[in-house]
Amino acid sequence: xxxxxxxxxxxxxxSKHELVQTFSKIVPANSLLFESEDLKPYECDGLSAYRQIPxxxxxxxxxxxxxxxxxxxxxxxxxxxxxxxxxxxxGGALPLENGIVLSLAKLNKIIEIDQENFTARVQxxxxxxxxxxxxxxxxxxxxxxxxxxxxxxxGGNVAENAGGVHCLKYGLTVHNVLxxxxxxxxxxxxxxxxxxxxxxxxxxxxxxxxxxGMLGVVVEVLVKLLVKPKVTKxxxxxxxxxxxxxxxxxxxxxxGIVPAGLELMDKSAIKAAEDFVHAGxxxxxxxxxxxxxxxxxxxxxxxxxxxxxxxxxxxxIDVHIAVDEEQRKTFWAGRKAAFxxxxxxxxxxxxxxxxxxxxxLGKVLQRIHDLSDEYGLAVVNVFHAGDGNxxxxxxxxxxxxxxxxxxEKMGGEILSACVELGGxxxxxxGVGVEKLxxxxxxxxxxxxxxxxxxxxxxxxxxxxxPGKGIPLLHRCAEFGALHVHHGKLPHPELERF
Amino acid sequence: MASQTDTNNQDQTEQLVSQVRMAYExxxxxxxxxxxxxxxxxxxxxxxxxxxxxxxxxxxxxxxELTITVRSGTxxxxxxxILAEQGQMLPFEPPAYSENATIxxxxxxxxxGSSRPYTGSAxxxxxxxxxxxxxxxxxxxxxxxxxxxxxxxxxxxxTGSYGGLGVILEVSLKLLPLAxxxxxxxxxxxxxxxSHHVRSLQMAxxxxxxxxxxxxxxxxxxxxxxxxxxxxxxxxxxxxxLLNEVNNSFWSxxxxxxxxxxxxxxxxxxxxxxxxxxxxxxxxEQNLIAEDKQLIDWGGALRxxxxxxxxxxxxxxxxxxxxxxxxxxxxxxxxDVLKSIPxxxxxxxxxxKIHQQIKSAMDPHAILNHGCIYPEL
Numbered sequence: 089x090x091x092x093x094x095x096x097x098x099x100x101x102x103s104k105h106e107l108v109q110t111f112s113k114i115v116p117a118n119s120l121l122f123e124s125e126d127l128k129p130y131e132c133d134g135l136s137a138y139r140q141i142p143x144x145x146x147x148x149x150x151x152x153x154x155x156x157x158x159x160x161x162x163x164x165x166x167x168x169x170x171x172x173x174x175x176x177x178x179g180g181a182l183p184l185e186n187g188i189v190l191s192l193a194k195l196n197k198i199i200e201i202d203q204e205n206f207t208a209r210v211q212x213x214x215x216x217x218x219x220x221x222x223x224x225x226x227x228x229x230x231x232x233x234x235x236x237x238x239x240x241x242x243g244g245n246v247a248e249n250a251g252g253v254h255c256l257k258y259g260l261t262v263h264n265v266l267x268x269x270x271x272x273x274x275x276x277x278x279x280x281x282x283x284x285x286x287x288x289x290x291x292x293x294x295x296x297x298x299x300x301g302m303l304g305v306v307v308e309v310l311v312k313l314l315v316k317p318k319v320t321k322x323x324x325x326x327x328x329x330x331x332x333x334x335x336x337x338x339x340x341x342x343x344g345i346v347p348a349g350l351e352l353m354d355k356s357a358i359k360a361a362e363d364f365v366h367a368g369x370x371x372x373x374x375x376x377x378x379x380x381x382x383x384x385x386x387x388x389x390x391x392x393x394x395x396x397x398x399x400x401x402x403x404x405i406d407v408h409i410a411v412d413e414e415q416r417k418t419f420w421a422g423r424k425a426a427f428x429x430x431x432x433x434x435x436x437x438x439x440x441x442x443x444x445x446x447x448x449l450g451k452v453l454q455r456i457h458d459l460s461d462e463y464g465l466a467v468v469n470v471f472h473a474g475d476g477n478x479x480x481x482x483x484x485x486x487x488x489x490x491x492x493x494x495x496e497k498m499g500g501e502i503l504s505a506c507v508e509l510g511g512x513x514x515x516x517x518g519v520g521v522e523k524l525x526x527x528x529x530x531x532x533x534x535x536x537x538x539x540x541x542x543x544x545x546x547x548x549x550x551x552x553x554p555g556k557g558i559p560l561l562h563r564c565a566e567f568g569a570l571h572v573h574h575g576k577l578p579h580p581e582l583e584r585f
Numbered sequence: 586m587a588s589q590t591d592t593n594n595q596d597q598t599e600q601l602v603s604q605v606r607m608a609y610e611x612x613x614x615x616x617x618x619x620x621x622x623x624x625x626x627x628x629x630x631x632x633x634x635x636x637x638x639x640x641x642x643x644x645x646x647x648x649x650e651l652t653i654t655v656r657s658g659t660x661x662x663x664x665x666x667i668l669a670e671q672g673q674m675l676p677f678e679p680p681a682y683s684e685n686a687t688i689x690x691x692x693x694x695x696x697x698g699s700s701r702p703y704t705g706s707a708x709x710x711x712x713x714x715x716x717x718x719x720x721x722x723x724x725x726x727x728x729x730x731x732x733x734x735x736x737x738x739x740x741x742x743x744t745g746s747y748g749g750l751g752v753i754l755e756v757s758l759k760l761l762p763l764a765x766x767x768x769x770x771x772x773x774x775x776x777x778x779x780s781h782h783v784r785s786l787q788m789a790x791x792x793x794x795x796x797x798x799x800x801x802x803x804x805x806x807x808x809x810x811x812x813x814x815x816x817x818x819x820x821x822x823x824x825x826x827l828l829n830e831v832n833n834s835f836w837s838x839x840x841x842x843x844x845x846x847x848x849x850x851x852x853x854x855x856x857x858x859x860x861x862x863x864x865x866x867x868x869x870e871q872n873l874i875a876e877d878k879q880l881i882d883w884g885g886a887l888r889x890x891x892x893x894x895x896x897x898x899x900x901x902x903x904x905x906x907x908x909x910x911x912x913x914x915x916x917x918x919x920x921d922v923l924k925s926i927p928x929x930x931x932x933x934x935x936x937x938k939i940h941q942q943i944k945s946a947m948d949p950h951a952i953l954n955h956g957c958i959y960p961e962l
Contacts, residue, residue, distance in 0.1 A: 204784065204861040227788060249734050260732065262741070263709050276935045283907035284857040285701060285886050288929035289940055289958065290750070291708055294741030298734040318790040338649035344672060344762035346651075384790050387813030394810075443730040445650050475731040476650070515732035523735070530735050534722040538947070539736050545942035558736065 093140070093521050094563065095167055095184045096554040102164035104143055107188075111146060114156045119194070121145040130189050133174040133181040134236070135522055137438075137492055142169065142183030147191045151271070151307045154190070158305065159275035161188065167551050168273070170301040172213060172244030175236040177439055178520025180248065180300045180556055187554075190305065192243050198222050199308070206313040207266060207283070212243025212306045216250075219311060228313040231258035234516070235424055243306045249298030251516035253349045253423070254380075256474035258314065260516070262297035269308035270296060273547040283310065295542075300518050300557040303546040317382035320348070321392055322416045325404035326373035330354050330469075333375035334449035336402030337473040340379065341446075343398050345391055349380040350474030351423050354453075357430070357468045357481075358422075364429035367422030368415075370406065377404075377473065378423055380416075426470045427481070434466070434483035438495045442506030443515035446476045455505045456480050463498045465491075477515035478506070504529050519557045528564035536561060595656065597640035598723065598754055604635055605752060605952075606721025612950050617748035619658060619690035622683035625914065626694055626928065627747050627957040635752060637689050644755060645729065648673060652712060652729045654757040657689025664688050668760060676704045676761040680840045689753045695745025698840040699795040699806070702860075702883045708744040710759045716743060716751030719948025729757045742943075748954040749962055750947040764808035768818055769795070769831040771802040776870060779803050780860045780885030787884075791817040795836050798881035799846060804831055839882065846880050849891040852918040854899055858908035860885035872902050889913075896926050903930065927959050937961060 102110075108122050121127055122144040131139040143166075148154045161168050167187030174181050183189050195211035198219070202208070203226045208219055216237040219230040233252035234240055240250065245261045246268065258264070267281035281293040296303060327333040333352055340347065353361065355374050362369040369376060377399070381391040392409065399407050410416035422429075430437050444452050453469065460467045466483045480502060484495040503513040503526045513519070513526040527536065539558045543550065559567075608615050614632030618624065640658040647653070648671040655664060661681050668674055678698025679691045692714070697706040713727025716739075727733055727740035740757075743750050774782055776798060783796040786805065792813060795806030805821075807814045822828055838844050847853070860883070862869065869888060873879065878891040892899065896912070903910035909930035915923045932940060937959070944951065944962050956962065 202863060204781075205859050205863065206784075206787075249738070251732055256731065259705065259709065262738070263705060272935075272939070278935055278939065279933075280936075282857075282909065283859040283863075284909065285883065286695075286706065286745075286857050288909050288911065289932050289936065290746050290943060291695070291742055291744060292936075292939070292943075294708055294738050294744075295943075298738055303737075315787050315790060341651060341762075342649040342671075344765065346761060383792065383809065384813055384816055386816035387792065387809050390810035390812040443728075443732050445647060445652070445729060447647065447649060472732070477730075477732045510728070511730050512728050512733040512735050514735050515730070516734060518734050519736075527735060531725075535724045535726070535736070538718060538722070538724055538739070541946035542737055542739070542943065545946040546939065 093182065093184065093555045094560070095187065096550050096560065098165060098167045098186065098551060098554055100164060100166050100186050102166065107164070107166065108144065110160055111157065114153055115146060115148055119147040119149065130171070130183060130191070133171070133176040133179060135177055135179040135182070135520065137486065138179045138182050138521060140183045140185060142189045143186050145189040145191055147194050149194045151269070151277070154305060154307055155271055155275050155277065157190065158271055158273060161551060162273055162275060162549065165549060165551065167554050168305070169553050170247070170305050172241030172247070173215065173239045175240040175244065176248065176518060176520060177441070178514070178518040178522040180518050180520040180553070182521050184555065192241065195307065201226070203228065205283070206315070207310055208313055209308065209310050210242055212309060213241050216240050216242060216245055223313055227316050229316050230311055231264055231314050232261050235427065242309050242311065246297055246306050246309060247299065247301045248516065248518045251472070251475070251477070253351060253472065256350060257346050257348045262294055264312045265293065265297070265309060266312055267310035268293060268296055268306055270304035270306055272304050273549065273552050278304065281310070298518065300520065301553040302543055302557050303552065319385045319388045320380060320382040320416065321388050322378060322380040322410045322419050323392065323395060323399065324408045324410070324419050325377045325379070325399045326370045326406045327375045327377070327403065328373065328405055330375040330453055331450040332403045333377050334446065334473065336377065336399060336404065338446050339402050340395055340398050341474070343394060345381070345394060347379050347395070347474060348382045349378065351378045352376070352471040352473035353423065353426065354469040356466070357426050357470045360429040360433055360468060361422040361426050364432060365421050365425045367418050369422055373405065378419055423470070430468050430481050430483070435485040435487065438482040438484060438499055439517070440478065440480045440482070440499050440502050441514045441517040442503050442511055443475065443477045444506050444509050444511035446473065448509040448511070452478065452505060452509055456502055459498050459501055463494055465495060465498060472515070475515065476511065500526060521556055524559040524563060525567045527559050528567050533561055533564065536564065595639065595641040597637070601635065601637065601640060601752060601754065602717055602721060602723050605717045605719070608633070608952050609719060609721045609950060612952065614952050614955055617752050617954050619687035620683070620685040622681060622686040623690050623694045627954070628928065628960070630954050630957050632952070632955070637687065637752065637754070640754060643667060650729070651760045652757060653760060654729055654755055655688050656755055657687060657753045659688050661686040661688055661691055669763065672763050673760045674763050675710065675758065677701060677707045677710055678840055679707060680842070682841065688756060692744050692753055692756050693746065693748050699797060699836050699882055702886055703794050704761065708741045711740050711744050711756060712759050713757040714740040714743060714753055715755035716753055718751045719950060719953050723754070724751070727757065731759060747957045749944060749957055750953070752953065766811045766814040767806060767808045767833050768814050769804065769806045769833050769835055770818070770828045771804045771831050772825045772828050773801050774803045776801070776881070779881060783884035784861070786821065789820065791821065796884040797839060799844070804835060806833070806836060846878065849878055850917045851876065851891040851893050852912060852916050853914040854890040854892060855911045855913040856888040856890060856899070856903050856908060858886060858888065858903060858906045862906050869902070896922065900930055929958055932959070
């Protein structure tokens, strides 16, 4: 489906032909795509239900080229959508009809590895996993590991503040980046953060993370590396009730253990994954928990002992410790393949990303179950249980007229439920174009206006990825959503739309 | 699910919002203060006092979620006590500098203690906040969940902004369990080997949560399970003829600047640098002069320096090394010099411009702690 997004009224002050002429003086011919067959591969990102052919695509090779391109776009009011590997699940890199796509794929060099200070300086197009691969020989690694880590770029990780299965212990992208070089929409190069652990002034480094390419173009990233744990072990526990598994997660954590990873899969996810990769999952269990601990051998032994006790006390029917590294990887392979496994069950699936306080898990699962019945759409649940980050996958068939719309509506209701239960509409996938309406549920007009003011502080003409991330207030008015928090409508004094 | 909720009416939200709204309408400057324990870190602010001191109380505490939401006037000491009762802690070890330090001031200053390189900084553990912006609007950013990418991360932006971007009313923090075992020890080592040594301990996988250097001695803290710490301690002992036992209270004395090291009369500088200098060959020690005294923390990434050397010289050095220098305490510094320099390292013109635009987006009439970090902000 071609999805024309509201680009906030950006109107180009230059023709496509003139723009091509101008850019061809900056980048070589193979870095400038403007014929429709060349543009086709860029029409969508990981949220493929939404498509839009851009005006043109540029693939600069240097920071200087980016600066020149940006200055021209600023001068002629051309919107810029920055793209890494295009793995966004929220449409963050969805092109605009009259905007350019600035692909950073060619900026894929690891500039410097500083094994003394545990850092790596990389270009934004470097793949997440390529960093860990490059420093593996030094016994170091880069911790955030989104499921798309084979493909996704570090620049995109910054834009989305990517997480992964290990962020409970090792944090999100924002916790693992020391410095960014960023080009503003006016073409100025900012150095944000430093090689030290903090910087003077405001914490712009934090602000840039998760800003979905709306505040600046990231052209260099200094990431923090961690020492590889000496020992890593994983336990798999099966349960006869999903809620028991959920409660056990809280018990592990309140027992004083912060596992490196803690994942929950429900019965349908277990079955799909098992059929797909044969990870040895118990297909008759209602839920499984995968719990990984790491550290020195002595530390891991102590933690395994404690986790095992909590799991059994918590009502696990069965607990398995992976006997060797191979089995550990197999256990994880099932979880990491959960999405493609679900892809075999249904022509299409829609991945949600709500986050809730863990103790609300029972309520939210019940709500999802009820919605599934109501809409007649099956749901598979995988859950970053340690972080309270849910990924319900709604199964649908886009070829059935109206089914995508129905799915989106159901997804919206799941996210509203997450907000009502004290959570958020997106834990790690970003708002993009997908959750703009739900932003109106989570934030009140004054809060949304504050975000828009921050956007303008960086980008006075609103040319960087306009129409993503933050809804304009008139959109919320049309959507008719009211901001709800903890089930209440706060600030009754504020004007409602 | 255990949630501890306050019963006393310590909620000053309404009064504080109306005070800021009125100040916005009248374009009247406000000087925001908790209990003033970290006021020495900012430049004096003119304007009428806006005190968050009595805006107190725990709003939500979910030990099993590792999260707490508190009002900004809540005493840091009180908060730590509540957490300790549940076997939890603030992982960034914020310094108090006074018994009456509040959590609001702690977050506004954004300081972190010795565990910072190993567990994270104040802003790393901020999950959400409720603030009043310079228009007198009550805004809620982030939340009480570990992962949240809805909207820009304004809660972390506000951390360390000393009230210049908003009045912090509530803050939600991520917590960690207290480690079952902590063990501290010291050994003698030349100063130029300290950072390398800490690095090698990290490479060996030891659970370090503190590494500082003072008067020829490296001080190390390990934290983890009983077994894990005992194992690491034995391993480390194999490589040292003498390990001195150190009381764990050493770290809070360091953090609170109560060690005798902090008794000097020269200006106290806080230099944040890469742990191991990579730029040029000169190391920090070569830049010290006879009267200079230094304590190294964060495994080399933080240096406390008592020095009469010129402001420019100290800042140039810090910049050359890829870091920055903050004048932490003026002490006997010439009053005119003290007034004429910003406490934090000056920003480049492009960075200052973006800072000013952010300030004006949050506080268009510049009524909130104007000039507290730099005169322009």
